[in-house]
Amino acid sequence: MDKSIEIRNICKSFGTGENRTQVLKNISLNVQKGKFISLMGASGSGKSTLLYLLGGLDCPDSGEIILSGKDIAHMKDKELSKFRRNELGFVFQFFNLVQNLSVEDNIMLPVLMDGKKPEKYADKLTEILEITGLSDKRKSYPNQLSGGQQQRCAIARAVIYEPGILLADEPTGNLDSKSGDDIMELFRKINKEKGITILMVTHSDKCAAYADRIITLSDGRLSD
Ligand SMILES: Nc1ncnc2c1ncn2[C@@H]1O[C@H](COP(=O)(O)OP(=O)(O)OP(=O)(O)O)[C@@H](O)[C@H]1O
Numbered sequence: 001m002d003k004s005i006e007i008r009n010i011c012k013s014f015g016t017g018e019n020r021t022q023v024l025k026n027i028s029l030n031v032q033k034g035k036f037i038s039l040m041g042a043s044g045s046g047k048s049t050l051l052y053l054l055g056g057l058d059c060p061d062s063g064e065i066i067l068s069g070k071d072i073a074h075m076k077d078k079e080l081s082k083f084r085r086n087e088l089g090f091v092f093q094f095f096n097l098v099q100n101l102s103v104e105d106n107i108m109l110p111v112l113m114d115g116k117k118p119e120k121y122a123d124k125l126t127e128i129l130e131i132t133g134l135s136d137k138r139k140s141y142p143n144q145l146s147g148g149q150q151q152r153c154a155i156a157r158a159v160i161y162e163p164g165i166l167l168a169d170e171p172t173g174n175l176d177s178k179s180g181d182d183i184m185e186l187f188r189k190i191n192k193e194k195g196i197t198i199l200m201v202t203h204s205d206k207c208a209a210y211a212d213r214i215i216t217l218s219d220g221r222l223s224d
């Protein structure tokens with residue numbers, strides 16, 4: 001099977017001199033295409049740091065990150081931005097929706113930012129609104145939605161291009177338990193139906209259990 005995420009011997013530290021802390025110590029991980037992985041670990045263990053590195057938002061001190069067969073360190077800025085927009089989806093704890101845009105315009109934001117014709121994505125938009133259960137909210141604004149609905153809107157936006165990989169940092173951290181379950185059901189659905197590889201950081205055992213595999217970051221190292 002194809003590999004979706006390959007992390008080889010990643011090291012990452014912050015600070016200098018005696019304030020230097022090594023957050024990731026020679027981490028390696030392989031994730032097959034279409035898998036759903038949960039990443040757990042204590043606060044400050046480096047989970048978000050690892051996700052930022054995978055998203056190309058920060059660089060490791062050493063090691064390689066290969067996503068969908070491409071080494072992101074060797075991409076030029078422009079190529080990396082394009083890769084990030086098309087191949088990666090991001091979901092965060094705080095939904096980061098644009099308040100003065102409707103649900104459908106928030107979901108279409110990546111398409112508009114790319115200067116693509118929205119008409120071409122009309123069917124995709126209808127489909128993703130259905131999958132996320134937001135069809136009747138498409139004209140609503142974020143402040144008219146519940147937390148769970150806002151997160152579903154953020155997920156719809158993250159997958160409008162059907163990226164190969166979805167990176168999620170505590171996507172249920174700001175939600176009640178029922179809404180959290182709904183989000184996990186939605187992740188399971190897009191993972192199975194769209195074959196999107198998911199790497200999700202969570203502090204919840206219950207949410208983590210939705211994944212195929214749970215890995216833990218502790219003392220700078222990963223373990224199953
Ligand atoms: N830009 C930065 N500059 C300096 N230190 C940083 C930076 N980013 C993260 N750190 C440090 O790296 C360590 C790991 O942080 P990180 O945010 O990855 O933890 P986390 O596992 O996501 O924690 P949480 O569960 O609380 O979100 C922390 O000690 C943090 O202070």
Ligand SMILES: [Mg+2]
Nearest residue numbers: 047048049169
């Ligand atoms: Mg974090």
